[in-house]
Amino acid sequence: MTTTSDPCAAFAPVLPDPLRSAAGRRILAALATADPPRAHESRNHRTHRQLRLLAGMLPSADRLLADPDLLATLSACTAVVDPALYMTVLNHYVLCLGSVVGASGDLRQNGPAGAGTARAHVPKALETAARKGVFLITEIGDAGSHLAVRTVAEFQPERREFVLRTPDHGAAKFSSVGAPGMPQSAAVCARLVVDGTDHGVFPFLVDLCDERETAPGVAISGPLGVDALPLEYALVRFDGVRVPYERWLRGSAAIDELGCVDDPLTVDQRLRHTMSVGQALWATLPSAAAALARAAAVAALRHSLHRRSHGRLAPGSPVLTYRTQQRALLSALAEAFALTCAAQTAKDLWAFTLDGRITTGATSGTPPDMAFAPWASVDRRLAAFKALAVAGAARVTGECQHRCGLAGYLAVNRLSAYHGFAHAFDSAGGDNRLILLDIGRALAEEHTDAAPPGQPDPDSPTWWPGLVGALERRLAGDLHTTVRTRRTPHLSRMALWNPVLEHTRQLGEIHTRRLAAQSVADTLAAVHDPTVSGPLSTLAALYGTTQALRLAGPLQWTGLLGPTQAAALNDTADRQCERLMPHLTTLTEALGTPDDLLPTPLSDPDYAAALGGTLTWHPGAPA
Incomplete structure (x- = not known):
């Protein structure tokens, strides 16, 4: 397998990893050396102790919430260490103190006459996490x-x-x-x-x-x-x-x-303004979800590379020799890569909002009305990135857990916690289904004429962005026509939309896939190092092929993909996996979590010994 001399350094300008940043390493090191769990200590008490530790090394809440890079780093680090700690940090800093700091900013900038412009008080006990x-x-x-x-x-x-x-x-x-x-x-x-x-x-x-x-x-x-x-x-x-x-x-x-x-x-x-505290969540949760997806995919690949199989086709061969395992785990790595690109886009959008380059909601088009929930009305695009991130992380971590067998379900290997995190945030932080329904309704109302798809070659990294963009426009057009045909002066909104809600949700979901595809394309456009662009372009192509296979039905019934083209996608994915295998070491080193700060038995070449080393043994007397 080929590798660059330092994959992490080569990939860092394109895919900055918050876990490897100076701030990320400080946070991971501090959590690694924290006091171990105490006897009879509840999970809430333990995460509160860790929260106080973090508060001692973080800037004040207003400075933290004004720093998207640091907030995304904090989110990614706490999520990979312990998703329950991430939930504690999210509640404390982003939502609770975010509400306090946000109200303070509004008061200074927009306070009514006579209201005063003094900064609202952030209680010291909350600032220090006491x-x-x-x-x-x-x-x-x-x-x-x-x-x-x-x-x-x-x-x-x-x-x-x-x-x-x-x-x-x-x-x-x-x-x-x-x-x-x-x-x-x-x-x-x-x-x-x-x-x-x-x-x-x-x-x-x-x-x-x-x-x-x-x-x-x-x-x-x-x-x-x-x-x-x-x-x-x-x-x-x-x-x-x-x-x-x-x-x-x-x-x-x-x-x-x-x-x-x-x-x-x-x-x-x-209400929309009160719920806008969620913007910082939606902007940085994708960084946490992407970190979990990368960690899961890399750990599963390394485990499959070292773990021998005793199937009769090839006794003693590594599990990763089998094409089914390659397809599943390399596709998981490809989706983790796409989620990483999307996380960077979401964080950048939030940074542009904070520094005034765009205004709140300007990234989203016309805010949808609040038919199902307030989230998409606050910021449609950031809410879409949230829905994309946790759905993708759930797919990746679930597939990796399944492909690792028993090892995938042991708590010490973290995959079960990561999968639980992703599933929990399907509802937490803004329900995904409601977000997608509101986005789908808005897209159908705003429909513009469809454009033809672009590059016809699935091995081109521009093929999938063009194809999924065309699919989004076709579905939006179909739904727009259906709603316009059904609409009458006396028809209630419920009677109008209820029969097409599944189409509406699907349109919202396709929209999130298009955002991911565009983020990948934007990332690749910034790559100029051929040692990086080659593997990443193939990884991006595999991501697109995998997504097209999942959406083969809609792509065919909208006429964007013919039956022969759809049938060829499996062979295309296999070919792309073959091209990726020589770069496996480079990709896993570049996309994996720092082993020195976050080791798990699953990634160890001698898994059985590493697992045994985490356990307390109770030997009997000599036989």
């Missing part, structure tokens, strides 16, 4: 609760404070809240009511508990388990919790001394 922060938006009783939040914050003008109430059991909030024993606060999304009038959904910063007891008016349930992402979760209810005015994360809104609300946003705009 208190763990969480984000409470989801209510358990109804689907789509983000669009109909029922937790109420009623303004009391005589005391200039708010009274927070949960109206019934169905409005109880859900998040990774632990039992009292560690201090916790939450950004609680609640409907602001002033003198009986609904003014939209705002976050309120509320202390839930301290080391000894739950705060007055707060009720926290016993733990709820989620096997896919193991932390202690709980339901939270409020009964008369008093929230000071300064804990209202009001942004540009205010209530004057007469009790009149001054908010430049409508109720729907306010």
